[in-house]
Amino acid sequence: MRCVISFITALFAVFVMAAQQYVSPLVEGDSVVLTLLAPTADSVKVCGDWLAAGERAFMEKDDAGVWRYSCRNLPVGLYTYTYCVDGTNIVDPLSPYVVRDVGQLYTYFIVADHGEMPAYSVKNVPHGTVSTRWYWSEKLQKQRRMMVYIPYGYERCDKSYPVLYLLHGMGGDETAWNELGRASIILDNLIYEGKAEPMIVVMPNGNVAQEAAPGSSSRGLVAVNFNEPNTMDGTFESCFDEIISFIDDSYRTIPVASGRAIAGLSMGGYHSLYISANNPNTFKYIGLFSPATKVRGTHQVYNDIADKLIVLRDAFPSLYWIAIGSDDFLYDEVAMFREELARINMPFIYRESNKGHVWSNWRLYLTEFLQMLFR
Amino acid sequence: MRCVISFITALFAVFVMAAQQYVSPLVEGDSVVLTLLAPTADSVKVCGDWLAAGERAFMEKDDAGVWRYSCRNLPVGLYTYTYCVDGTNIVDPLSPYVVRDVGQLYTYFIVADHGEMPAYSVKNVPHGTVSTRWYWSEKLQKQRRMMVYIPYGYERCDKSYPVLYLLHGMGGDETAWNELGRASIILDNLIYEGKAEPMIVVMPNGNVAQEAAPGSSSRGLVAVNFNEPNTMDGTFESCFDEIISFIDDSYRTIPVASGRAIAGLSMGGYHSLYISANNPNTFKYIGLFSPATKVRGTHQVYNDIADKLIVLRDAFPSLYWIAIGSDDFLYDEVAMFREELARINMPFIYRESNKGHVWSNWRLYLTEFLQMLFR
Numbered sequence: 055m056r057c058v059i060s061f062i063t064a065l066f067a068v069f070v071m072a073a074q075q076y077v078s079p080l081v082e083g084d085s086v087v088l089t090l091l092a093p094t095a096d097s098v099k100v101c102g103d104w105l106a107a108g109e110r111a112f113m114e115k116d117d118a119g120v121w122r123y124s125c126r127n128l129p130v131g132l133y134t135y136t137y138c139v140d141g142t143n144i145v146d147p148l149s150p151y152v153v154r155d156v157g158q159l160y161t162y163f164i165v166a167d168h169g170e171m172p173a174y175s176v177k178n179v180p181h182g183t184v185s186t187r188w189y190w191s192e193k194l195q196k197q198r199r200m201m202v203y204i205p206y207g208y209e210r211c212d213k214s215y216p217v218l219y220l221l222h223g224m225g226g227d228e229t230a231w232n233e234l235g236r237a238s239i240i241l242d243n244l245i246y247e248g249k250a251e252p253m254i255v256v257m258p259n260g261n262v263a264q265e266a267a268p269g270s271s272s273r274g275l276v277a278v279n280f281n282e283p284n285t286m287d288g289t290f291e292s293c294f295d296e297i298i299s300f301i302d303d304s305y306r307t308i309p310v311a312s313g314r315a316i317a318g319l320s321m322g323g324y325h326s327l328y329i330s331a332n333n334p335n336t337f338k339y340i341g342l343f344s345p346a347t348k349v350r351g352t353h354q355v356y357n358d359i360a361d362k363l364i365v366l367r368d369a370f371p372s373l374y375w376i377a378i379g380s381d382d383f384l385y386d387e388v389a390m391f392r393e394e395l396a397r398i399n400m401p402f403i404y405r406e407s408n409k410g411h412v413w414s415n416w417r418l419y420l421t422e423f424l425q426m427l428f429r
Numbered sequence: 430m431r432c433v434i435s436f437i438t439a440l441f442a443v444f445v446m447a448a449q450q451y452v453s454p455l456v457e458g459d460s461v462v463l464t465l466l467a468p469t470a471d472s473v474k475v476c477g478d479w480l481a482a483g484e485r486a487f488m489e490k491d492d493a494g495v496w497r498y499s500c501r502n503l504p505v506g507l508y509t510y511t512y513c514v515d516g517t518n519i520v521d522p523l524s525p526y527v528v529r530d531v532g533q534l535y536t537y538f539i540v541a542d543h544g545e546m547p548a549y550s551v552k553n554v555p556h557g558t559v560s561t562r563w564y565w566s567e568k569l570q571k572q573r574r575m576m577v578y579i580p581y582g583y584e585r586c587d588k589s590y591p592v593l594y595l596l597h598g599m600g601g602d603e604t605a606w607n608e609l610g611r612a613s614i615i616l617d618n619l620i621y622e623g624k625a626e627p628m629i630v631v632m633p634n635g636n637v638a639q640e641a642a643p644g645s646s647s648r649g650l651v652a653v654n655f656n657e658p659n660t661m662d663g664t665f666e667s668c669f670d671e672i673i674s675f676i677d678d679s680y681r682t683i684p685v686a687s688g689r690a691i692a693g694l695s696m697g698g699y700h701s702l703y704i705s706a707n708n709p710n711t712f713k714y715i716g717l718f719s720p721a722t723k724v725r726g727t728h729q730v731y732n733d734i735a736d737k738l739i740v741l742r743d744a745f746p747s748l749y750w751i752a753i754g755s756d757d758f759l760y761d762e763v764a765m766f767r768e769e770l771a772r773i774n775m776p777f778i779y780r781e782s783n784k785g786h787v788w789s790n791w792r793l794y795l796t797e798f799l800q801m802l803f804r
Contacts, residue, residue: 077652081650090517091516091517092514092515092517093515093516094469094470094471094515095469095470096469119515139467140467140468140469140494141466141468142465142466142467142522143522144519144520144522145519145520145534147517147518147519149650150529150532150533150534150643150644150653151643151644151650152527152534154525157525158525159520159525159527162650163650164649164650166649175649176644176645176646176647176649177647178572178640178647180563180572181561181563181572181574183560183561183562183563184560184561185558185559185560185561186556186558186559186560187558188555188556188558188581197553197555197556199556206563209679265553268525268526269525269526269551270551271551272551272552272553274539274541274550274551275456275524275526275537275538275539277452278525304584
């Protein structure tokens with residue numbers, strides 16, 4: 055809202071813009087049409103996550119300099135894309151709907167049909183509250199931020215709720231599960247439909263060097279690193295008790311193992327594995343989504359892991375759930391970990407999906423995992 | 430975090446990317462350099478809010494197809510820009526730091542110096558909690574979302590706090606004041622420095638047709654309209670009591686006029702004007718930032734406004750604060766409103782800044798206004 059002459063003029067300008075501009079992405083049923091005005095470009099490609107990994111789709115230019123791409127028969131889902139214009143990746147200039155994954159923005163759209171609205175579409179159901187909460191880490195000597203989801207109804211009752219700790223992957227931060235993973239939307243929908251128990255979901259920041267996500271910390275607007283220091287060296291795992299204490303002190307929780315779950319994707323799966331193994335009586339529900347499993351640091355939390363898993367086994371977790379895509383680069387590593395679990399007779403459920411190390415899998419895994427908790 | 434072969438490969442890829450890529454925006458002291466790879470483009474302009482209204486700055490291309498623009502002597506502040514590449518506006522592909530204003534994304538950066546960190550830079554001070562809260566509007570028969578800031582310490586005490594209701598402008602929504610206006614950051618900093626009282630800040634959605642901001646409602650990912658229906662026709666003003674009741678029921682507030690302030694920008698200033706005039710004993714602090722003032726709808730809340738302002742005058746508000754930029758398109762309208770206030774001997778404070786109807790003014794006004802409240 056800037057530089058307008060009057061509200062009337064502005065209104066008129068909006069109509070003129072609407073008439074001049076193209077709509078992109080244009081989603082109709084199971085098809086999408088993408089449109090970009092780039093009259094001087096030599097080559098424009100679509101980099102979309104509905105394409106095969108690494109595949110780019112060429113757009114075609116008309117005489118007016120408008121590039122188009124269309125695709126049909128897309129399965130119900132959320133899709134992200136960028137354009138590659140003569141070597142430079144940009145988001146769609148005609149859409150305000152972007153998400154940030156590590157340091158890159160992506161435009162997104164949703165393919166739905168009336169019979170099958172995905173669990174991550176916002177529906178007209180009662181909504182929980184999502185908060186950015188800061189806590190003081192005595193061990194790390196810094197303020198740190200987390201996102202906390204509390205279910206609809208929490209504020210109007212005095213009931214206690216179970217807690218899921220939900221951990222992001224490398225390059226992510228405390229916003230990743232809610233923004234890219236659409237966690238609060240999935241929870242609202244599943245809880246409303248009676249498919250998941252009402253629960254608190256805590257999404258901490260797994261990068262111990264960070265206070266908070268890029269742009270929300272006193273570091274300022276720095277470049278976003280895929281690789282923060284001290285991510286998989288045992289520091290986060292050994293500080294996790296502070297987060298649990300903060301949550302049990304701050305919310306009406308069920309502060310015993312049967313009221314706690316922990317799950318994470320990739321690096322967050324690794325964190326979940328080692329935090330639960332080192333604290334066998336803290337969580338009854340454990341979820342490893344496309345996890346790294348092999349030890350990547352030198353720290354006491356990684357010592358004697360087979361023995362720790364035996365102690366965890368004997369504490370009888372209600373659920374030890376491992377999910378991975380058949381194309382995931384961590385597939386073989388997870389297969390070895392499954393063999394290790396089998397060797398010690400640790401019960402677990404294994405879920406294999408297609409595709410690889412991608413958010414569409416993690417939204418799917420979260421949707422499935424939530425329905426198995428606390429019941 | 431997608432399609433990587435291994436963590437080591439990913440790490441290596443990041444280094445390679447860093448070596449290949451340019452950094453943009455590159456902010457050093459009071460200068461900024463913008464860089465864009467666009468080898469086939471004929472013309473690239475910068476549309477930045479540090480330039481004069483409507484002005485575009487031409488970028489220059491080198492032999493490698495890289496366009497550059499630099500600017501020195503920028504005052505401390507937050508700046509937004511897009512590139513116009515042969516007629517298409519894009520955000521800077523090299524930065525993940527974007528904000529959405531109505532339906533358009535802008536890249537942003539901050540110019541600071543060590544002696545003068547702007548009030549809207551995230552600092553290492555205690556942080557409040559920001560939540561997305563949903564309430565049921567009986568009058569509008571829909572769920573609606575608001576953002577609520579509660580100050581650091583609220584959760585650890587049983588004190589009651591005053592409340593500022595902070596309203597967005599046309600085209601905005603409940604996220605605008607926190608994202609574009611950086612309200613929670615300004616509050617954290619001013620409260621820590623003792624320049625503002627700890628307070629709750631409620632940022633509702635002023636578009637009665639909307640449940641929530643684009644992308645967060647059950648409408649889906651629709652085009653973002655500057656002009657929602659029923660924005661300035663009295664509906665929002667006449668439903669505002671529901672928001673106050675919800676907040677007084679949900680938080681430890683000081684539920685009397687001396688514990689309440691209302692302020693807004695542009696359309697939100699208009700809403701603040703008419704809500705406070707129709708409820709003369711509800712708010713002791715009123716702020717109109719670049720407000721529309723002339724009646725734009727037919728509704729009882731707009732009737733007999735001079736009489737209502739006299740009743741408000743006789744209720745002795747502690748602060749009636751009007752601010753506008755000298756280049757604002759609403760300048761004359763506000764001047765007439767000031768004359769009207771003078772005619773009825775209504776005390777008010779008038780603050781004139783330079784520039785026009787822009788967020789840099791609204792961040793400034795909020796920073797000043799907060800320091801005058803509840804003390």
